[in-house]
Amino acid sequence: MKSSNQMKIIQLMKHGEQYSRQDISKLLGISMPTALRSIDELLEAGVITEAGSLSSTGGRRAKVFELNKNRGYILALQVTRRHLRMALTDLSGAILHVLKTRHGYTDDLSWYLEMENLINGFVSDTQIDPEKIIGAGLSFPGIIDQEKNLILHSHVFDITNIDLDRFYKYIPYPLYVANDANCACYAEQNQEKDSYLYLSLNESVGGSIMWKRKLISGTHWRAGETGHVIIHPKGRICYCGKEGCADAYLSTGVLLTEDGELDTFFDKLDSEDPDSLAVWDCYLDDLALLISNLNMLLDMDIVLGGDIGARMDKYIDDLCLRTKRYDRFSRDVDYIFPCCCKEHIFLTGAALGTIDRFDDRLLMD
Ligand SMILES: [Zn+2]
Structure with missing residues (x-):
């Protein structure tokens, strides 16, 4: 029979977090002897493993533990x-x-x-x-x-x-x-980041909201469908049938060149090709508008993902400046991040x- 404390320890560590025995006792609100027993049982079963020691200025360094990622x-x-x-x-x-x-x-x-x-x-x-x-x-x-x-x-x-x-x-x-x-x-979740909107800039534009490690699903399972937020009334026709959806302005199709490769567009941008610069200028403005609306609604970090988000690192400062033009509520636009997971x-x-x-x-x- 597995104890519920063992389960709680697993849940604490399942996003790659590392904790000492003291952390576990404190975070779960269980006594030190109970925590020690559960940790020993999990170690013995090979579910968790030692992951080094906490840095310390003196005295004994506390060992930290993590989920055994090779157990399955x-x-x-x-x-x-x-x-x-x-x-x-x-x-x-x-x-x-x-x-x-x-x-x-x-x-x-x-x-x-x-x-x-x-x-x-x-x-x-x-x-x-x-x-x-x-x-x-x-x-x-x-x-x-x-x-x-x-x-x-x-x-x-x-x-x-x-x-x-x-x-x-x-x-x-x-x-x-x-x-x-x-x-x-899910791919963006880590020890530091537990609440954010993921804006997926891909062949189609989508999104998803993580709030304190839980996905927000919405009444009809479509919370975060950012691609169909209208950013230009009576604008371009979207594949969903509406006019002016973000998808029609921010999907990869907008940037693709004749060879259908996104990298070609970004290479041209690097070499300051005037046509590409003009397309990118409009793209960043439209993205800034959408981001400012989403942040106004949700008041949380926005992670830019998908094929375009994965290439956004060097354009974030420019995007923040453009977003600032639409945002009169934040002192600094410090809520836009490129995704960390860029492959698979x-x-x-x-x-x-x-x-x-x-x-x-x-x-x-
Ligand atoms: Zn649409």
């Missing part, structure tokens, strides 16, 4: 318009093996059967014991109802009310299916979301 694995999956990507990660979400296959989603039995084949082949190739896979996480570009287990809608695939049982049936692990932007949002964002986030969902399975024998 997560299978992460990402469905996109044309591909099925998969990865095996450790319990910190670090990618150990990755595969990209051309297997564009269609809601047909043959697609699910082939997915099952691809997963089995991939796991077998990694030579990792499937018994050690704690769960699977799947990133899907659609609105997911976590209570009814339904994909309510996906504009990308033009589908409505798809039962998630179709995935559960062919993926042989406990499965967490999440909206792609929600997965990306959705796979990493799907894995971390899965650990969040199935944390009790970390105590499995």
Whole structure:
């Protein structure tokens, strides 16, 4: 029988945090002897591990502990318009093996059967014991109802009310299916950052809100759908049918050059190509407008993610200045950050979301 204190310690550490025995006793409000007993049991079971010592100016240095990231694995999956990507990660979400296959989603039995084949082949190739896979996480570009287990809608695939049982049936692990932007949002979580809006600037624009380590889902599972906030009334037609949505101004399509490569645009920007500079000028202004509205509404940090967010580091100062023009409430615009996770964002986030969902399975024998 696992104690609830063991579970609380796991929950404390599941985003990579490191704590000493004293921290654990204090943070969980349990006596030192109880904390020591639970920590020893978790160490013995290999669930947590020693992670060095706290720096100290004198006396004995306190040891710190963290989750044993090698105790199990997560299978992460990402469905996109044309591909099925998969990865095996450790319990910190670090990618150990990755595969990209051309297997564009269609809601047909043959697609699910082939997915099952691809997963089995991939796991077998990694030579990792499937018994050690704690769960699977799947990133899907659609609105997911976590209570009814339904994909309510996906504009990308033009589908409505798809039962998630179709995935559960062919993926042989406990499965967490999440909206792609929600997965990306998980990928940014760390010890310092627990509340933020993740603005995903990709082929489509999306978003997700993390508040004190919990995703905000909204009444209809679409909280944070920032791509369809109108920033130019009667503006460009959005794929959703409305006019002037942020998506029509801030998705990668706006920046793509003839070769369809985003890097080409940023290379041209670096070499001060006048056309690219003009496009980027409008882009940053539109982004500043959206960010100022989102910050006014939510009063929280905004993390810029997706393919464009991952390239934003050197433009943040300029963006903050532009945002300041719309923001009369903040003394400094100090709430915009480029994303930290720049590669395999959705796979990493799907894995971390899965650990969040199935944390009790970390105590499995
Ligand atoms: Zn729209």
